[in-house]
Amino acid sequence: MGPFTTGIVHPMNISIFDNYKSEWENDEVRVTIPFSVAGVGTTILLTSKFTGKLILFDVGDGVLRDLLSSRKTDFVNDIDPIAVSHGHFDHVGGLHSLFGFMRMMGRTNPLNILIPAGCVEAITIIKGYRDLYRTTLPFKIWYHELSQGSGFDTDFFKVKSVEVEHFSLETDSGTGLLEPALGFRVQVGETIVAYTGDTRLCSGAETVVRDADLAIIEATRKKTPDPDSGHRVHLSVEEANELGKLAKEFILVHKVPEI
Numbered sequence: 420m421g422p423f424t425t426g427i428v429h430p431m432n433i434s435i436f437d438n439y440k441s442e443w444e445n446d447e448v449r450v451t452i453p454f455s456v457a458g459v460g461t462t463i464l465l466t467s468k469f470t471g472k473l474i475l476f477d478v479g480d481g482v483l484r485d486l487l488s489s490r491k492t493d494f495v496n497d498i499d500p501i502a503v504s505h506g507h508f509d510h511v512g513g514l515h516s517l518f519g520f521m522r523m524m525g526r527t528n529p530l531n532i533l534i535p536a537g538c539v540e541a542i543t544i545i546k547g548y549r550d551l552y553r554t555t556l557p558f559k560i561w562y563h564e565l566s567q568g569s570g571f572d573t574d575f576f577k578v579k580s581v582e583v584e585h586f587s588l589e590t591d592s593g594t595g596l597l598e599p600a601l602g603f604r605v606q607v608g609e610t611i612v613a614y615t616g617d618t619r620l621c622s623g624a625e626t627v628v629r630d631a632d633l634a635i636i637e638a639t640r641k642k643t644p645d646p647d648s649g650h651r652v653h654l655s656v657e658e659a660n661e662l663g664k665l666a667k668e669f670i671l672v673h674k675v676p677e678i
């Protein structure tokens with residue numbers, strides 16, 4: 420979740436979000452990041468060039484608009500799995516809309532959602548949706564609670580999860596609490612694409628990105644805070660740039676917009 424400190428986003432400023440897109444590709448995989456802004460939403464799409472099959476990292480608010488603005492509606496049947504890094508709204512809030520669109524368009528393939536073990540936000544949305552439309556949902560939705568080192572393979576994608584350290588400040592006492600949070604490494608052909616999710620600097624974040632062909636790294640904080648300044652919730656741009664050196668190439672995402 421992102422720290423807006425400078426006020427509300429005014430509609431006049433929406434065009435600034437155009438600065439938060441990225442793309443990357445090689446012979447085997449195309450990575451499309453139509454949107455990733457801290458505290459708003461994140462959508463990261465990987466396409467296998469062999470098969471056209473898709474895997475989605477995170478489903479923040481606006482995911483449906485992001486997908487529709489970057490491709491045709493083929494994603495309705497071709498996305499599987501969806502990997503959710505953690506339960507903050509800017510990473511999971513678009514699930515209901517995406518399910519609704521898939522139901523409306525008549526998806527039939529089962530959909531697998533990979534979530535951190537104990538991610539109550541994702542579980543609540545998924546179970547609630549299945550209950551609501553139990554008799555009219557044309558596809559199955561399965562969720563899989565992953566932890567350190569868990570794997571999940573489809574015919575097209577091999578996913579490995581790594582636990583990372585991401586604090587939430589949403590406790591009654593105002594003290595921090597570690598969220599269930601994962602980074603992912605996905606193999607497409609011989610290519611490894613890594614995604615940190617939200618994390619502070621920790622050994623898990625290093626494990627996620629090390630030797631990846633492409634590492635997608637959150638870089639929410641503009642400055643690296645004093646080590647004694649309390650919980651380190653996110654990576655700074657400086658930390659993310661250092662971390663990126665462990666990978667062959669990297670992209671920074673999840674920045675705080677300039678308002």
Ligand SMILES: [Zn+2]
Nearest residue numbers: 420507585617
């Ligand atoms: Zn977060």
